[in-house]
Amino acid sequence: MSKRMQDKVTIITGGASGIGEGMVRRFCAEGARVLLADVDTAAGEAVAAATGAHFVALDVSDPASWDALAERVRADYGRLDALLNNAGIVSGLDIEQVDLAAWDRLLSVNLTGVMLGCKMAIALMRDNARGSGGAIINTASTTSFLAIPDVAYTTSKAAVVGLTKSVAVHCATQGLNIRVNSLHPGATLTNILRTALAANPEIEPNLQRMSPMGRLGTVEEVAAMALFLASDEASFCTGGQYVVDGGTVVEHPRM
Ligand SMILES: NC(=O)c1ccc[n+]([C@@H]2O[C@H](COP(=O)([O-])OP(=O)(O)OC[C@H]3O[C@@H](n4cnc5c(N)ncnc54)[C@H](O)[C@@H]3O)[C@@H](O)[C@H]2O)c1
Numbered sequence: 717m718s719k720r721m722q723d724k725v726t727i728i729t730g731g732a733s734g735i736g737e738g739m740v741r742r743f744c745a746e747g748a749r750v751l752l753a754d755v756d757t758a759a760g761e762a763v764a765a766a767t768g769a770h771f772v773a774l775d776v777s778d779p780a781s782w783d784a785l786a787e788r789v790r791a792d793y794g795r796l797d798a799l800l801n802n803a804g805i806v807s808g809l810d811i812e813q814v815d816l817a818a819w820d821r822l823l824s825v826n827l828t829g830v831m832l833g834c835k836m837a838i839a840l841m842r843d844n845a846r847g848s849g850g851a852i853i854n855t856a857s858t859t860s861f862l863a864i865p866d867v868a869y870t871t872s873k874a875a876v877v878g879l880t881k882s883v884a885v886h887c888a889t890q891g892l893n894i895r896v897n898s899l900h901p902g903a904t905l906t907n908i909l910r911t912a913l914a915a916n917p918e919i920e921p922n923l924q925r926m927s928p929m930g931r932l933g934t935v936e937e938v939a940a941m942a943l944f945l946a947s948d949e950a951s952f953c954t955g956g957q958y959v960v961d962g963g964t965v966v967e968h969p970r971m
Contacts, residue, residue: 720947722747725793727785729753729776729833730803731769732760734906735855738935739800739942744768746943749793753785754803776803776829777821782836789840796840798946801833802855804872810865819868826872827879830854834883834896841894849893851946854880856898858961877957884955895954897945902961905932927962 726743730736731752743750744767752767753774754760764771772788775781789796807814807822834852841850856876863870877898884896903909903926913920924931941960944950959965 719747720943720949721798724748724797724946725751725789725795726798726800726946727751727753727789727796727833727837728769728800728802729774729829730855731800732756732763734908735901735904735935735938736800736802737763738939739802740764740767740769742936742939742943743798743800743946748798751785751789776801776833777824779832782832786836786840795844796837796850797844798851798853799833799837800853800855800942800946801830802853802942803829804855804857807866807868809868811867814867822868823872823875826869827875830876831879834879838883838887838892838894842892847893848891850895851950852883852894852896853942853945854896854898855942856880856900856957858900858902858959858965860898860900860957861965880957881955888954895945895950897950897953897956897958899938899942899945900957900959900961900965901933901938902927902959902964903932904938905934927964928967929962931962933960933962 721743726748728736728739731740732754740752750769751772752760752764752769753772755775760771774785804826807818809818837852842848854876857873859870859873860877880896880898887894903923938960941958
């Protein structure tokens with residue numbers, strides 16, 4: 717590895733599993749000092765032990781949880797270089813099934829959690845020694861552009877685009893040198909999906925066909941985009957939507 721994140725203090729939420737775990741592995745390999753922040757303590761500690769990351773318990777929907785993390789980062793690291801707002805949940809509920817509690821729960825994680833993370837990160841990044849600066853990457857989805865029946869999920873991922881653009885414009889116009897971008901994976905082969913496929917192999921062809929490239933993405937491919945956006949190579953990239961989907965969102969429906 718090229719150590720593109722050498723010594724950069726990086727928080728990765730939802731790093732205990734799936735895409736976030738792939739991000740933790742790649743950022744650690746690239747020399748970052750990674751804080752793996754997740755509600756799943758057992759899985760998070762296991763990934764941290766395997767990668768050299770530091771596990772911190774964090775519920776992204778809880779402002780007090782972010783305050784505690786900010787205090788720890790200030791005390792233990794004295795700076796923050798990158799935040800990957802990656803934690804996310806699905807509800808599986810369409811507009812006829814969803815109730816207010818399920819709607820609020822999902823939005824509190826997938827949308828409010830991202831907003832709280834941005835606030836916390838900017839407060840720390842403003843105070844970085846040698847000047848304000850950093851990168852925030854918000855994991856959205858191709859569902860930001862193409863709807864699925866899960867109404868709260870679709871809404872949350874579309875809203876993350878607007879949130880990201882607003883925060884990016886604020887940071888740029890304030891001269892903070894904090895870049896903020898959204899990352900849009902298509903269907904990605906995670907361990908959870910592997911388990912689902914093993915139980916229901918008949919759904920695999922449909923998943924493969926979602927992309928004109930005829931396959932699912934890998935967590936490594938998504939992590940590579942996050943790495944670019946967090947690195948100094950992306951120095952003129954802010955407010956953008958970075959799709960990693962094998963062409964899913966650009967294909968005209970097939971004949
Ligand atoms: N896997 C895909 O195909 C795919 C496609 C597009 C977008 N995404 C997005 O990528 C992100 C990661 O998805 P994944 O497939 O790796 O999911 P995953 O379920 O494997 O991992 C999600 C992680 O987030 C953690 N988490 C859940 N709620 C949390 C909370 N309140 N606070 C802190 N951590 C919390 C979980 O414990 C878990 O470790 C999500 O935002 C998801 O919407 C996934």
